[in-house]
Amino acid sequence: MIDGAKLPQLLYGTAWKEERTEGLTALALDAGFRGIDTANQRKHYFEVAVGKAVQAAITAGKLTRDELFLQTKFTFQGGQDQRLPYDPKAPIATQVRQSFDSSLEHFGTDYLDSFVLHGPNSRGALGPDDIEAWRAIEALAVAGRTRFVGVSNFTLAQLRELLKLAEVAPRFLQNRCYARTGWDREVRSLCREHGVVYQGFSLLTANRRELEHASVKRLCARSGQSTAELVFRFAVAVGMLPLTGTSSAEHMQKDLGALAFPLGPAEVEMLEKLAG
16 A cells, blocks of 8 residues: 555566567456556557557456556656657656656556656766656646656665655655665665655566575475565565566466465565575
8 A cells, every 4th residue: 555545566567578568468457467567668668559458458348447557657868769759859847748648648548657757867966857857747746647656767876865855755666676785675775764665677587696596496396486476475575566577478377376375584584685
């Protein structure tokens, strides 16, 4: 729960799927996913195709809009290719609104559940463009056009800075999550302190070596769970909202089902200290 709203325990991530995007998003919805993560960034996402799958599922009566958690992102021009969802000559705040309106059109909805800044425009301290974009995102929240706002690919220092200047609190932080940093331990700690839900992506692909550890294999054998199922269950246990981007219908079902199996404190501690 966050601000009285129930969140899904697992998000389906739609990055890097290209022509398979619509079919895989439909497959995920049929499997039971009710949280969808995408971005209005054609370079790595195909948001139009995600929207087609969502609209088709709603039209077919498979689910209602209220049952879905739809999250997308505004991406600065530096992270885009030539297929921009906004006028590159417009002020940043206008670009944010144009990208947002384009996303609503793709989904066939009049609101989003979460609208996220897809990474700062600067590597160090937040710059004027970052702040302008954030103020525009805040304005969308104040206007009731998105239920929650958040950021992605932020460092610990950048998140600290944002939390100080934010007028509308970010409710989500989405980062690539590495076991070697204690699964982004310091960032997760700051998130907990400020009521920010940590969304972890690349939990499997970013940690292939660590997940080959003998202790992980023993736990998999003992629990009867795959590595993927174990990692997603662990993520939920430590307070994350994990993402999976699997293209397998079988794995979709298993990933969702894994969230219920028991994982003891000692096992959680072992996994949390796996490499960091």
